[in-house]
Every structure is written in structure tokens, then in C-alpha cells.
Amino acid sequence: MPRRQLSLLVHKQRVRSARPAPRPTRTRRRLPRAEREAQIVKEAIRFFAEHGFKGRTRDLAERLGITQPLLYRYFSNKNALIERVYEEVFVARWNPDWEVWLTDRTQPLQARLVRFYQDYTRSILTYEWIRLFLFSGLEGLDINRRYLRFMRERIWSKVVAEVRFETGRPPLEREPASETEVELVWAVIASIFYIGVRRWVFGLRVPEDLDAVIEDKVKAFLEGAPAAMAAPAKSRISKRPRPTDL
Amino acid sequence: MPRRQLSLLVHKQRVRSARPAPRPTRTRRRLPRAEREAQIVKEAIRFFAEHGFKGRTRDLAERLGITQPLLYRYFSNKNALIERVYEEVFVARWNPDWEVWLTDRTQPLQARLVRFYQDYTRSILTYEWIRLFLFSGLEGLDINRRYLRFMRERIWSKVVAEVRFETGRPPLEREPASETEVELVWAVIASIFYIGVRRWVFGLRVPEDLDAVIEDKVKAFLEGAPAAMAAPAKSRISKRPRPTDL
DNA sequence: GTTGGTAATTATCATTTGATTATTAAAGCG
């Protein structure tokens, strides 16, 4: 879009003039390899969260105060950098304790659920996580699918199992989790996720005290869900309605 | 991303070979101006909903079975086409009757709300609407802001007014709508919107019978909301936490 | 048929943009 060129140049100029160097070669800051790499990754997370994965490497470099080719000394190509961002945001923020907490039957179920949901929320309800997850979803990237499947296998199934145990219903080995059951469990985190969307995608105001919101949701879930789970799951759920070309 | 070039070529080849013309000039279909324009707009809506507004004009043209320069005989530039897509999806789908229905006090409030929400849902819960709205939100485009403000002014304020009237509370002129009130009204459509996100962004299964879902939500809203609205609105809502650069 | 108007195409331009190559220079070490 050559029309954009103008504003782009203006932007460049503005940023440049903020640095000391007025004209000659850019002051060359020579950092240890690991440090520079960490710096790039950190800024890339923010950058791709803002602009999506089609954001330009030149703009990213500019924000870092480095030249664009330098990125390629740390990451073989743009996609490698994106992969690293995924790794950092979606994989590294996973807390193995969550599964431990959820299944620790020395604690009451409600306390376990509240603890998990509150901590999980703190990990995903960030500008970066929400927007990167949305971007990857919109672009039909595999990371998204993988993450959702992982959550289902590691977390939601455990919650269903615990609720069943609590209410004296058959274990998952004897009766697999129904759509309805997973749905109900999903719903809690979905409403949390949506708070992030409203805040960081639509710029709307959102509740301040998230811990309280979560506690309410978990209580509501534990009041209503067991009964709904027990009901014969005449599936009101449709098949995967994904457009053919995504 | 020159790496993409390969798959692009393959794609082109595949599509080309699907058409009859093996080598010579493409069979030239000469349509009336209005008809071609409508065809372009229709496909552009789908196209941008899939790929975002950074989608390439060449790919769009290819899908239409026309050459890329032809787009520029109907729209002066890419942005004009995008504007037209907005117009078509966000403005033209607005139904003025909604405001009439909501304020028609000859009907019971619950029936009015159910009617509005069900019809509104039918209008926005589409692949195109949901994804375009998200893309425009993520890119911080103004259309998004404008739409949300418009909804608040035209719809949500009316719902609040009607609930107040129903419960014998002071009218909006005497006591402006609190954050909490708008929040509660918002929540119903938010949960509907989120169904669309799950379906068309994350490829998850969603409830089939939306009318039933909406009816439930409206009932729940009318059961709980009036009391919550009446409560002193000690705002648990934070200020606009939008990143500085969007 | 012939022909005029214009829808549509082909060829091409100017930028943009991911990526590479050849230099330059900052920092650590003896």
C-alpha cells in the first residue's frame, strides 16, 4: 500500500529524532548475545501482539533501536521469531502446578477450582496473551488448535473428573466426558477470556476485581453444573463449523 | 516473505487449471457495471473476513476470477473497498425496527427483549460480521469505536430505560445510566458474540439452538439485573486501559 | 454486419519487505 509510505516515513523520522545520533552512523551498542536475544524476543512479543504476525520486521527493529538485518543474526527467518514468541507466551507460561492443585483431594473442590482459575487467569489475562491468541486463531494457525486440545486434555478433563467424583458419578474411564460437561467447564474460562477481549481488543472498561469475578463464576458453576452434567447429554452442540479454507 | 512465493504459485496454478482456458487469454466475461461491483463487494466481505484487511488484492481478484487491476476500476484504492465492506456489513445490516420494538410498551418487556436479541443475533452472528469486527478491533480501527458508541446510544441506553420504567426507578433524564447498568445489558450480547468467536475464530463447537440460549439469557438478565441495577453503583469498573499506541 | 463505448486484460511501475552479503567497530584479552 504505497499510500501508507508517507505516514511510515513520518513515523521513522519521529523515532529517529528521539535517539541522540542526528546524522552519522548509529551509536552501536554491542550486547552479549543472550542479552540481545532476550531483548528481541521481549519486544517481538509486544510488537506482534499489537500488529499481528504480518507486522514488519523493519518496524520491530526500529522499536528495538537496531537495524533490521540484525534480527536475522538471531533468528533464521521471521517465522522462527514468531515460533519463539509462541514458545515464550503460550508454552513457557504454563504452570505444571495447576494439574496438581486441581487433583489434590485433601482440599475442598471449590477452593481448588478457585485457586486454579485465579492463577490461570493471572497468566493469560494479559495484553500479549489475549491478542496473540486471537491473532493466531484468526489466521488459523496450528498453535491455536494445539493449545485448545492441550487444555482440554490436561485441565478440563480433570475438572470434569473431579466434579464427577465429588457428586458420586461414574469416572471418566467408565463414561467419557460429554460435550455438555466440557462446555460447562469451558464456560468459566471463556467468560474470563472475553473480559480480556473487551479490554484489549475493543478498549472497553472491564471489572477491576477479577479474583472476585472468578470466585462468583466458580461458585455459580458448582451450583449449576453438576446437575446439568448429570442430565442426559442430548447434544445441543453443532459439529465443527469451520470454513473449508482455514 | 519470499518463502511464501512457492505455495502461492502452486495455488495459482491449481486455480487456473480448474478453469477451462489452458493457456490463451482468459475468457472475458463482460458484466454490467453494477453487477460486477456487487459481485466484488460480496466476495471482498468474505475475503477480508478470512484474511484480515492485509489480505492481498491479487488473491481477492483471483477468487473472483478477474484480474487484479479490474478492482481498481471499481474502487479507487484498496481502502475504498474496505470502507465499502464496512458499510455493507456494519451499517447496512442495522435494523431501525430494533429501537421501535424495544420501546413499544404495549408489549411485555421480556418479549420485547427476546425479540430484539434474537433478531440482532441473527444479524451479527455470522462468519463475516464476527471476524471483521474482531479484525477491525485488533487493528484499532475507528469503525469499531463508532459502532460500540452507536450501540450504547441507540440500544443499551434504551434497554436500561425500559428496565427502569418497568421497576419504577427514576428515568435516565434524572439519573444517567451507571456503568453497572450498561454492563449488565452488555453482558447478554457479549455472551452471544463470544459464541461467534468460539465458532469462527477458534473452530470450537457451539450451541445449536441460539434462540433458546438467548431466551435463557434474557430471562436470567430480567431476574437478576433489576436488583443489581438498583444497588448503589460502587464502580468495580476500571478506566479505559487501552495501550497508548492503539 | 459494422461500430462505438467501455468492461476487462496485459504489461509495467514504484514501493515495500523478507532476507543476504560485505564491512565496520565495540569490547575483551594478552
Added chain:
DNA sequence: CGCTTTAATAATCAAATGATAATTACCAAC
């Protein structure tokens, strides 16, 4: 201080991409 290492830059490439100019050919009107 001189030398080595390699982080970082400048210069540049090739493909992609929005947009334009020149040309072609479909269709309706006569």
C-alpha cells in the same frame, strides 16, 4: 596498545504488492 572476535551496520537483492497506462475484445445499438 594492538589484536582477535563477533555484534552490528550499510548496502543491496529478489519477490511481493498496490496502483497505473496501454491495449484488447465483448456487447448493444443502429
